[in-house]
Amino acid sequence: MKKQKERTVKMPKNITIIGAGPAGSYLAYLLAEKGFGVSVIEEHKEIGLPVQCTGILSKEFLKIFPKLDKEYLINKISKVRLFSRHKSVVLPINDIVIDRHRFDKYLFKKAEKSGAKFHLESRYLGFKDSCAFISDKSDKIKKIKADILVGADGPLSETAKSNNLFGKRKFYTGFQARIRGNFKKDTYEVYLGSICPDFFAWLVPESNTIARIGIASKTDIKEKFDNFLKIKQIKPSQIIDRQAGLIPIFDQKQQISQGSQVFLIGDAACQVKATTGGGIIPGLKAAEILAGCIINKKDYRKSLKKLDKELRLHLAIRKMLDRFNDRDYDRLLAMLGSRHADNILKRYSRDSPIRLVLNLIFAQPRLLLYLKKLL
Numbered sequence: 001m002k003k004q005k006e007r008t009v010k011m012p013k014n015i016t017i018i019g020a021g022p023a024g025s026y027l028a029y030l031l032a033e034k035g036f037g038v039s040v041i042e043e044h045k046e047i048g049l050p051v052q053c054t055g056i057l058s059k060e061f062l063k064i065f066p067k068l069d070k071e072y073l074i075n076k077i078s079k080v081r082l083f084s085r086h087k088s089v090v091l092p093i094n095d096i097v098i099d100r101h102r103f104d105k106y107l108f109k110k111a112e113k114s115g116a117k118f119h120l121e122s123r124y125l126g127f128k129d130s131c132a133f134i135s136d137k138s139d140k141i142k143k144i145k146a147d148i149l150v151g152a153d154g155p156l157s158e159t160a161k162s163n164n165l166f167g168k169r170k171f172y173t174g175f176q177a178r179i180r181g182n183f184k185k186d187t188y189e190v191y192l193g194s195i196c197p198d199f200f201a202w203l204v205p206e207s208n209t210i211a212r213i214g215i216a217s218k219t220d221i222k223e224k225f226d227n228f229l230k231i232k233q234i235k236p237s238q239i240i241d242r243q244a245g246l247i248p249i250f251d252q253k254q255q256i257s258q259g260s261q262v263f264l265i266g267d268a269a270c271q272v273k274a275t276t277g278g279g280i281i282p283g284l285k286a287a288e289i290l291a292g293c294i295i296n297k298k299d300y301r302k303s304l305k306k307l308d309k310e311l312r313l314h315l316a317i318r319k320m321l322d323r324f325n326d327r328d329y330d331r332l333l334a335m336l337g338s339r340h341a342d343n344i345l346k347r348y349s350r351d352s353p354i355r356l357v358l359n360l361i362f363a364q365p366r367l368l369l370y371l372k373k374l375l
């Protein structure tokens with residue numbers, strides 16, 4: 001009797017995903033693998049372009065893709081050098097650098113091989129009566145059946161806008177350039193403090209001769225970026241290309257679904273770590289969670305509990321850092337340079353901030369001073 005009941009549960013036949021970034025293509029792969037009919041709508045002609053990302057990922061990535069693929073992996077990073085106004089400290093880290101163009105294509109190929117159908121050069125316009133409306137490359141309006149519609153269409157998500165889910169989201173603007181020079185291939189650099197009071201600046205090496213240099217902020221991004229290039233003494237002739245993009249700020253009140261038919265994931269849902277602006281891993285995790293919810297008919301918000309909790313902690317740490325001045329950063333770097341902290345940082349990744357912060361405080365109780373700022 002129970003078996004008969006299970007068989008009559010109606011599964012959605014057509015799942016339409018807007019956006020073929022990492023979150024959208026990974027979700028398409030997970031659902032197509034399980035036999036769902038999946039359509040992915042992507043406005044660009046070439047998957048993964050234009051690139052608007054540094055591509056640095058913590059070792060948490062290995063929990064999702066245990067085998068790194070040469071197709072997208074371009075560098076492994078074992079050290080981070082943090083700079084404050086008067087101090088610098090080198091800490092161990094276990095990160096990778098990926099080529100976003102190739103990573104997005106890697107996920108697209110996996111999804112396509114599993115049966116997902118991609119509509120490139122097609123722009124999502126709106127959703128009505130279980131159909132997504134899209135305009136194709138010749139501006140013809142087409143209807144695509146969507147028992148479920150998923151917005152994986154990035155920070156300015158049209159899916160969110162057209163389904164009253166956009167809300168009052170806020171953003172950082174990220175500016176980045178690929179540059180030629182001499183770099184330490186195994187070390188990435190982070191610049192904290194008055195250089196960019198509401199975020200940080202970075203230099204991530206692709207190799208010994210090419211690096212990605214960037215900064216993100218809510219205000220005056222061009223001036224801050226030019227100033228950073230000046231500090232690093234980068235000449236215009238060293239610049240290979242420039243990239244820019246928006247980074248949404250996580251907000252626990254952000255609505256991410258409407259009934260059991262419309263869902264948002266990744267940047268479209270503001271699932272980004274507020275400490276670093278990293279959105280690839282949270283987006284991939286959200287894709288796994290949403291796939292599980294669609295397959296097992298579970299509640300998406302409730303299932304996101306653990307990820308939401310982590311993103312909330314990142315946001316709390318960001319709010320604390322926003323109140324730091326140069327002196328606070330100097331003191332923090334001095335504490336992080338201790339041997340105990342070093343060992344903790346070796347063990348935990350920033351994608352598990354709760355364990356990382358707790359263990360750091362046990363190793364270095366003076367960090368508790370900063371909890372005052374957090375609270």
Ligand SMILES: Cc1cc2nc3c(=O)[nH]c(=O)nc-3n(C[C@H](O)[C@H](O)[C@H](O)COP(=O)(O)OP(=O)(O)OC[C@H]3O[C@@H](n4cnc5c(N)ncnc54)[C@H](O)[C@@H]3O)c2cc1C
Nearest residue numbers: 019021022023043054055056124154174245266267279280
């Ligand atoms: C300068 C910068 C550096 C960054 N560095 C890092 C980093 O080092 N590590 C990290 O983890 N994160 C980083 N991020 C964040 C990261 O790039 C995003 O979190 C990630 O790309 C989000 O993936 P997504 O699949 O949710 O959305 P996206 O990658 O934005 O993909 C959305 C897709 O939807 C498509 N689309 C949009 N609207 C429509 C429409 N109406 N119709 C059809 N298609 C549409 C777009 O073309 C795009 O392909 C960085 C961001 C910036 C701006």
